[in-house]
Amino acid sequence: MKQIASARARGEGRPEPSIAASILALVLAATITTGCRRTIPPPGPAPATTRDYPLVGTIREIKKDAGQVVIRHEEIPGFMQAMTMPFSVKDRALFDDLAVGDEVEGTLRVEKEGEEVKDYELVDLVVRRPAPPRNRPRH
Ligand SMILES: [Cu+2]
Numbered sequence: 483m484k485q486i487a488s489a490r491a492r493g494e495g496r497p498e499p500s501i502a503a504s505i506l507a508l509v510l511a512a513t514i515t516t517g518c519r520r521t522i523p524p525p526g527p528a529p530a531t532t533r534d535y536p537l538v539g540t541i542r543e544i545k546k547d548a549g550q551v552v553i554r555h556e557e558i559p560g561f562m563q564a565m566t567m568p569f570s571v572k573d574r575a576l577f578d579d580l581a582v583g584d585e586v587e588g589t590l591r592v593e594k595e596g597e598e599v600k601d602y603e604l605v606d607l608v609v610r611r612p613a614p615p616r617n618r619p620r621h
Pocket residue numbers: 555562563564565566567
């Protein structure tokens with residue numbers, strides 16, 4: 483008890499209880515007065531944002547005509563669990579270098595409006611480890 487009393491006397495540690503109580507009261511007052519406004523969405527469209535996530539996976543299917551590759555990808559922390567799904571690839575030249583079974587890595591570029599995913603695209607796709615030769619297309 484004596485140690486606590488002397489620490490307070492020197493002004494160490496937490497602020498005076500009365501100051502702490504005033505701050506708490508102000509914070510509570512602010513929360514209460516703005517609380518009812520928070521449920522109303524902001525006017526206009528939500529801001530559009532683009533975010534890049536590293537993607538690692540294995541090619542399961544190549545749909546050259548559709549411009550898509552189906553990739554079994556690892557977990558993308560903060561965005562997606564591990565799963566198999568199609569990705570659009572704009573660079574058609576890439577399709578000649580890809581084969582089913584290739585281990586690939588790339589960047590998943592995600593366009594969002596607020597929290598809603600509007601579009602996603604796979605860019606900078608490279609083969610990290612090629613599939614065994616039997617899977618490779620013959621040129
Ligand atoms: Cu996915």
